[in-house]
Structures are given as C-alpha cells and as structure tokens.
Amino acid sequence: MTEDEFKRYxxxxxxxxxxxxxxxxxxxxxxxxxxxAEMIESLIRSxxxxxxxxxxxxxxSVAAHYTPGVGDKGLFPERGLAKIDFGVHIDGYIVDTxxxxxxxxxxxxxxxxxxxxxxxxxxxxxxxxxxxxxGVIVDETARRYSLKPIRNLSGHRIDRYKxxxxxxxxxxxxxxxxxxxxxxxxxxxxxxxxxGAGLVSEExxxxxxxxxxxxMKGSGLEERILREAIxxxxxxxxxxxxxxxxxxxxxxxxxxLAGQGVLNRYPVLxxxxxxxxxxxxxxxVIYQGTVYVLTSSPP
Ligand code: CO
Numbered sequence: 001m002t003e004d005e006f007k008r009y010x011x012x013x014x015x016x017x018x019x020x021x022x023x024x025x026x027x028x029x030x031x032x033x034x035x036x037a038e039m040i041e042s043l044i045r046s047x048x049x050x051x052x053x054x055x056x057x058x059x060x061s062v063a064a065h066y067t068p069g070v071g072d073k074g075l076f077p078e079r080g081l082a083k084i085d086f087g088v089h090i091d092g093y094i095v096d097t098x099x100x101x102x103x104x105x106x107x108x109x110x111x112x113x114x115x116x117x118x119x120x121x122x123x124x125x126x127x128x129x130x131x132x133x134x135g136v137i138v139d140e141t142a143r144r145y146s147l148k149p150i151r152n153l154s155g156h157r158i159d160r161y162k163x164x165x166x167x168x169x170x171x172x173x174x175x176x177x178x179x180x181x182x183x184x185x186x187x188x189x190x191x192x193x194x195x196g197a198g199l200v201s202e203e204x205x206x207x208x209x210x211x212x213x214x215x216m217k218g219s220g221l222e223e224r225i226l227r228e229a230i231x232x233x234x235x236x237x238x239x240x241x242x243x244x245x246x247x248x249x250x251x252x253x254x255x256x257l258a259g260q261g262v263l264n265r266y267p268v269l270x271x272x273x274x275x276x277x278x279x280x281x282x283x284x285v286i287y288q289g290t291v292y293v294l295t296s297s298p299p
C-alpha cells in the first residue's frame with residue numbers, strides 16, 4: 001500500500017467516524033428510515049466522500065441488506081435493534097462500518113455482546129494471524145452472553161472498488177479458513193450476534209444490486225440504467241433511489257435486469273427464527289506493521 005492510498009483510507013475513515021457521530025441523533029422510534037438513509041448519504045457526500053453502497057437499515061430480526069426504496073414510508077419501531085451499516089469511499093478506497101441502536105431498550109445483552117466481540121476481535125488483528133481466530137473470539141464472546149453469532153454472515157477483506165475482495169472473516173470457528181491478515185490489507189470485521197438460532201436466510205425482496213455483466217441486449221430504460229450504473233458506481237452496489245432520476249419504473253427495471261443475469265441482487269437477510277440481531281463493524285488497515293482502526297479511533 002502506498003502512502004497516498006493510506007491517506008485516502010484515513011480520510012474515508014475520518015468521514016465515516018464523523019457520520020457515525022451523527023447517526024445516534026437521527027435514529028429514534030418514529031423517525032423515517034428513508035429520511036435517515038438519505039441524511040447519512042448526503043452527509044457523506046457533503047464531506048467529500050461517496051457512499052460505497054446504499055445505507056443498510058436493518059431492524060429487528062432483519063440482519064442486513066435492507067435499504068429504503070423510493071418513497072419508502074417505513075418508520076423506526078418503538079422496540080427492536082436497528083443496525084445502521086454504511087460505507088464511505090474516496091476514489092474507490094472503501095471503509096465499511098456499522099452500529100446498532102436499541103430503539104426501546106431491553107436488548108442490551110445482545111448489543112454488548114456484539115460490541116465486545118468486535119473489540120476483542122480487533123485486538124487480535126496482526127500480520128500473519130489466521131481469520132479463523134476471529135471466528136473463535138466472536139463465538140466465545142457470544143456464548144459468554146448465552147447468545148449465538150450468525151454463522152452465515154462474515155467480515156471481509158476490502159480492495160479498491162471491491163467491498164468483498166473474496167476473503168471472508170468468519171464469525172464462528174470455521175475449520176478450513178485459508179486466509180491470514182497481511183501487511184497492506186484492509187479488513188472489515190463485523191460480528192453479528194443474535195438471541196435466535198444464528199442463521200439468516202434470504203427474503204424474496206431485494207433492494208440492493210450491483211453490475212454483473214456490462215453488456216446486454218435490451219431496450220430504452222434498461223440499457224440506460226446499466227450504462228448509468230456502470231459509470232456512476234464502478235462496480236459498487238447501488239439501489240433504485242440512486243437512479244430515480246432515470247424514471248419512475250427503475251425498481252421494476254432493476255428486477256428485470258437481475259432476472260436476465262445482468263445485475264447481481266442482494267436479497268434482504270433475516271434471522272431464521274426471528275431472533276433480534278445486533279451488529280458492530282469497523283474497518284482496519286495494516287500499514288507498515290501497525291493496525292489502524294479506521295472507522296472508530298482516530299489513528
Ligand atoms: Co461489511
């Protein structure tokens with residue numbers, strides 16, 4: 001990693017920390033999820049960053065991948081765990097971070113377990129350490145609280161314009177994990193903890209997409225969407241809200257494009273037994289032998 005790249009990561013991290021400082025003030029029972037998502041995204045832009053993916057607002061047993069649709073009328077409920085997961089990038093140098101808010105109280109244990117799991121996991125990060133160690137720590141922490149990690153959600157290595165660079169950081173003691181933390185690597189660590197069974201499944205609904213194929217046979221709106229998505233998001237995930245200037249039918253067109261195999265779709269992920277889910281996430285970088293937690297403590 002060059003010094004210039006490192007500086008962009010630091011800057012993306014600074015923006016993410018500032019935005020995170022505002023999130024607590026925005027999220028409360030009765031607030032609109034669309035308004036909160038848009039406020040977070042415009043805060044990121046006003047500070048000179050770009051959202052690396054649509055802000056995910058996942059409530060209760062929804063664990064991940066929900067972003068509000070165009071004109072979404074959803075409100076934060078009186079009770080439940082609200083996960084706010086967002087990314088910031090500068091020229092494709094991405095940081096990814098999440099916090100959980102206990103809207104009406106009563107789920108402090110799940111919240112503490114996931115916060116503590118993240119803190120302990122980050123302390124273990126060093127060049128040469130196996131990703132497996134993170135899974136062991138997260139699982140141990142969850143069990144100490146009589147809770148479970150979500151086994152089919154994981155952290156991930158980050159690359160330029162790639163949120164998931166193909167290496168997963170498990171949240172349970174997976175046996176065969178080939179990867180290790182390395183000098184110059186950027187990693188998102190994100191324990192998901194639940195009082196449910198510890199698994200998520202895909203809902204029918206998807207609100208987030210990314211480009212899979214850059215060529216298609218097609219007409220009008222769909223072709224324009226693909227062209228705009230490629231030039232605006234450069235392979236990063238996006239949503240209907242971010243293309244709503246192209247017409248009123250974007251959401252339906254996105255589903256058609258996914259059906260044709262042109263787009264990837266990321267269905268909403270929900271805990272299979274309806275357990276509450278908490279998630280804390282930070283991005284770390286290993287630069288010249290030192291681990292920097294980009295999205296929480298100022299390096
Ligand atoms: Co992540």
